[in-house]
Amino acid sequence: MVQEITEVTVRDVRFPTSLEQHGSDAMHTDPDYSVAYVVIHTDTGEKGFGLTFTVGRGTEIVVCAVQALSTLVVGKSLQEIVGDFRGFYRLLTSDGQMRWIGPEKGVIQLATAAILNAVWDLWARTEGKPLWKLLVDMDPEQMVSCIDFRYISDALTEQEALDILVKGREGKAEREAQMLQDGYPAYTTSCAWIGFSDQQLTQLCSEALSSGWSRFKVKVGANLEDDRRRCALVRKMIGPDNTLMMDANQRWDVGEAVRWVSSLAEFKPLWIEEPTSPDDVLGHAAISKALAPLGIGVATGEQCHNRVMFKQFLQASALQFVQIDSCRVGSVNENLAVMLMAHKFQVPVCPHAGGVGLCELVQHLILFDYICVSTDLNNRMCEYVDHLHEHFTCPVVIHNAHYLPPKAPGYSCEMLEASVQKYQFPDGEVWRKIQAEEQEST
The missing domain is CATH 3.30.390.10 (Enolase-like, N-terminal domain)
Structure with a gap:
């Protein structure tokens, strides 16, 4: 009809x-x-x-x-x-x-x-x-036909994208079954917003640990001494074996970012997120190069405008973790292009989420990425923030710090009237x- x-x-x-x-x-x-x-x-x-x-x-x-x-x-x-x-x-x-x-x-x-x-x-x-299942079941040829390759064909051709998706068919059923049973690994940002007191931070970290969370992100960038105190507090609480990330939300100049993060290196962060202007590809590249000896990667993408910018970040080795967003770029179509480029450049996709509805939407994209594109969970996780889900007709379901695949038809966008x-x-x-x-x- x-x-x-x-x-x-x-x-x-x-x-x-x-x-x-x-x-x-x-x-x-x-x-x-x-x-x-x-x-x-x-x-x-x-x-x-x-x-x-x-x-x-x-x-x-x-x-x-x-x-x-x-x-x-x-x-x-x-x-x-x-x-x-x-x-x-x-x-x-x-x-x-x-x-x-x-x-x-x-x-x-x-x-x-x-x-x-x-x-x-x-x-x-x-x-x-559900959208993730629509994507997973789609023929590679039809999937590729949804993507606009204009401006990115020098980094990813239509044939290369098709080849990635055809290769991703191997073991697809097993990976889908794995996701249905276990879900996709998540990390939490809910514990350490920059406006939270140390008491709030301690309480929320303790609650998250008892609920099975092992990956935590801390907001940094306003005051170095505050950052050192708060990161020390979080690292002590979560222990040496759990994962810590840091997020500066574009606060620093390039040199300042290198100095600031170097002074926080003792807390063993996996990455520093958005250390400088989200448009500064070469600045991110310089920061990535400077922090590599410390074992700290750079993550960015939540405010990356389009597939062309992601292309340049990848070509310049300016990030070690690609952070797609369900709403910043042109919906599923453009995120498909970014995930395929990330796979070609062998950079893991660790999406931005939280906000209002971002967790509900991005869960569909990460499931598709693992089942059909990346086929690998090494260093892959998706952000989760625990608020405002109650306003959706099909809210995200988290179990044991994993996103469980949604079952209702659609993209999980519908809000309660x-x-x-x-x-x-x-x-x-x-x-x-x-x-x-x-x-x-x-």
Whole structure:
């Protein structure tokens, strides 16, 4: 049955996480975790749900971008889109006028991701499969046809991508069974936000250890002495055999990053994440080279705009861990390209997650990556942050510090309508109450 898209709606949904410093880091000190929440409506009544993640102010700009791009979507059928997904992707990213305010980066790409996430959700629902299963079952030829190789063919050709996927068929059934039984390894960022007190950090680390967590990430970059104290505290609690990572969220210049991380090397971090500007490929390369003798890798990617930047990071040996994001680049299509390039360059993919809905979405991508592309779990793990999952109809399931594969059809993007209405900005109940309290205090 042909499903024609009749309408694309988008809402600004924000959660006041800044009130308790959840999500705080050296660069983003007061985030209100938010989404531009998209629903694709069809003439059959079937809907596709998608989102892109933001941290409060500016979400309204992404909403406007979604509305502008939606004119390219309404009137098309799902079958028309997926029959030439590469062409549709390029249509969204190559509009002759809107491309000027991108191209394929920033607000426009966030909006593109939200729309395409909804398209993938609609496709998976139509097929009656969770998205990861839709991807795993897809023929390599069809998978490759979803990817736009423009600008990256010097690093990964269409034939090379096809060869990787064909080779990935070997042992695929066994890896899928393994994931269904054990799940995909995760690490936690929930214990050590930069705004948390030492007491909070200690309590949360203790609780995580008792729940089976063995991989922990600490936010750093605001004050070196604070970082040394907090990292020492975490390392002492988790012991020498568990894994510690650090995340500076773009705080430093290149030389400063090398000096700062070198002074934290005694705490044996596996990686330093986003040590400098997320656009500085050569800066990351210099930091990677300087920290290599200390056994510390560099991770980045959550704010990497597109596949072209990932290509350059990989070509320049500027990172040792690729961090894809479900909403920063152009949805599943572009993340497929990044995962395949990472495999060619033999760099493990360890996605960014957390936020609102990022864990729900990225679980599908990591399952596909392991089952069909990487076929290896060495040095691979996915971020997990334990909040806001209760606002989704099919929240992520974590067991023994592993992501368990979702079973419901779709991309796990659908939010509870009651939550959307309650937290919609600025007129939802929660925000009306906050505004009233602010007016009273003044």
